[in-house]
Amino acid sequence: MRILQITDLHIGEVYEDTFGVDVRKNFVTILEKAQQSAPDHIVITGDLCFQSGDMEIYNWIHDRLESIQIPYSIIAGNHDDSKMLADVFGLRHLMEGEDLFYKLKLNGQDLLYLDTSSDNLSKTQLNWLKSKLSKGSERIIVFMHHPPAHAGVPFMDENYPLKNYQEVQEVLLQSNREIHVFCGHYHVEKTIQMDKLSIYITPSTFFQLDQDSVAFKVDHHDIAYRVLEFGPTDFMTEVTYFKGHQLKKVV
Numbered sequence: 001m002r003i004l005q006i007t008d009l010h011i012g013e014v015y016e017d018t019f020g021v022d023v024r025k026n027f028v029t030i031l032e033k034a035q036q037s038a039p040d041h042i043v044i045t046g047d048l049c050f051q052s053g054d055m056e057i058y059n060w061i062h063d064r065l066e067s068i069q070i071p072y073s074i075i076a077g078n079h080d081d082s083k084m085l086a087d088v089f090g091l092r093h094l095m096e097g098e099d100l101f102y103k104l105k106l107n108g109q110d111l112l113y114l115d116t117s118s119d120n121l122s123k124t125q126l127n128w129l130k131s132k133l134s135k136g137s138e139r140i141i142v143f144m145h146h147p148p149a150h151a152g153v154p155f156m157d158e159n160y161p162l163k164n165y166q167e168v169q170e171v172l173l174q175s176n177r178e179i180h181v182f183c184g185h186y187h188v189e190k191t192i193q194m195d196k197l198s199i200y201i202t203p204s205t206f207f208q209l210d211q212d213s214v215a216f217k218v219d220h221h222d223i224a225y226r227v228l229e230f231g232p233t234d235f236m237t238e239v240t241y242f243k244g245h246q247l248k249k250v251v
């Protein structure tokens with residue numbers, strides 16, 4: 001089973017300046033590369049929109065995803081509007097209150113999708129996560145926009161962490177199951193290992209951040225996707241980079 005993860009698209013309105021980066025062309029490029037790699041499934045892990053949820057942007061992304069004819073699933077990030085996103089992608093039935101969260105099973109593998117668009121994992125979702133983790137002992141894969149940990153990236157850890165990351169991390173660790181969590185949000189490539197919990201942060205299709213800087217500092221403008229490949233007992237993941245597109249010289 002091969003799943004391809006794409007994250008942090010940050011598509012702006014048609015004439016909006018997105019720091020000089022051609023975010024639409026970047027997304028089209030990533031989808032072309034994804035198509036060549038022919039995964040079984042694609043997961044988009046949030047921040048589809050540049051600043052905030054927008055119907056035109058969701059419709060544009062929806063049409064692009066439909067056109068490549070690879071099954072896909074999607075969650076919201078802090079620059080999204082979960083309801084608007086759910087409406088465009090036909091997921092409204094999966095919403096509970098403000099949250100869009102759900103479980104999929106692909107080739108016998110449970111995949112949990114969580115909504116952290118409020119920069120928090122709600123009580124409802126925490127309870128749902130606990131109940132899912134308490135049943136069985138097999139490997140679990142989780143997709144959520146924010147990493148449930150500080151990642152050693154000072155600018156993001158200090159300014160934009162998941163507010164209740166400690167609580168979420170505790171629930172994941174207490175289950176004592178092999179859990180692989182796939183996130184975005186940080187615009188870096190990073191893996192955090194804690195006992196049987198692995199947290200993978202995937203680079204954005206917008207720009208990548210300097211991992212050591214306390215202030216906001218762009219590292220580079222290459223874009224990436226991540227591949228997860230697994231069978232019943234084996235598991236591997238790998239990030240692949242491509243050249244990003246810019247509308248004008250970015251400093």
Ligand SMILES: [Fe+2]
Pocket residue numbers: 047077078079145184185186
């Ligand atoms: Fe984000």
